Amino acid sequence: MRISLILLSLFIFCVQLCGQVLQIEYNGDPLSEEERGKIEKMFVHEAEFYSQFGLPDTLTIVHLYMFEKKEAAKIFLKSIGVTTWEKVAGLYVTAQNKIVILGAENGRKRTLSIIYHELSHHFARHIIGVHIPKWFNEGLARYFENSVITKKGVRHSLTDYEFGRIRSMYMLGEINLLEFINGLRDEFMIEEFTNEGYSYTLSHALVAFWIEELPGDMLKRFVYSLKDVDDSSTISERIDKIYSGGFKQFEKDFADFIHNDD
Structure with missing residues (x-):
């Protein structure tokens, strides 16, 4: 499957896949260029994987909010009407297409894995729907969470x-x-x-x-x-x-x- 990549700026990344433009919009605390590069490669990898099941129009953009401190993330979540965040390091707000990372205190490598996990929820919920079995939704997310970017691709x-x-x-x-x-x-x-x-x-x-x-x-x-x-x-x-x-x-x-x- 052939894809084309377009980097618009430091804050928005786009990929054109199957005639549809998919985007990540970066918000919150900054990520390094290397970190954004890994996120974008995984985004493309997951988009290609999920595209076999059909890409709905609702999938166009995901807003990624990365917070260094959990308290800052909680304040933001309250501002968008989300009050459930206990025992999680990240969450996906389906109705708003938002991924929120609740603090990077456990290290940036772990943070990237959490982002990969939440990206899967973005794709799965829009493509399969809200009735997706919990075990399948979380299993898919854990699968991508336990994947790494290498010189030869994704492992x-x-x-x-x-x-x-x-x-x-x-x-x-x-x-x-x-x-x-x-x-x-x-x-x-x-x-x-x-x-x-x-x-x-x-x-x-x-x-x-x-x-x-x-x-x-x-x-x-x-x-x-x-x-x-x-x-x-x-x-x-x-x-x-x-x-x-x-x-x-x-x-x-x-x-x-x-x-x-x-």
Whole structure:
């Protein structure tokens, strides 16, 4: 897929993709030229990935607000009517197309990863919609969060810790993939905070499995099934329809992916 890049100024970056111009507008505390360069490369990478599912007109611009101090970010969030920010380092305000980074106290490398994460939410929410399953939305975001810009392009990694964590939970009989995939947002967050990050780890692994292990059209078919708002099927039932061997085979193949990694 051919794309063309246009750098308008130090504060706005544009990319033309599939005949549509996508933009990042920088606000808040300044980022270095090197940091902006990495953000823009990841922005292009994510735009190319999500473009296979169709680019709606609502996707045109994302406003990035980076704050060095969390208190400054809180003041800004209050000014735009957002009052929920506890336990997060960044958030995406869907209705306003705003990414807000709540302080860079943990270092700029970590800040860049959070920006990559929130950029994914920008694309996913506009392309798939607000009904996107929580685990899939966060799994996609964690996938890009755990990607880095290299001289050869973008490299993703699912860490040994994450593989080990999920293997251990399989051994203890603590993973019920059917319930997890069909679970609601509140259930996802309860599990996340009561089980030491389990929800995000498992979501990341599931998305890595979809992207890196399955044929490319499988992910596309899954996303288009999610975009079908007239389909009342559960998520596992949608997988059952499109996956060769059905949901049971999906469960087995995912377990093999987790246990067979070197």
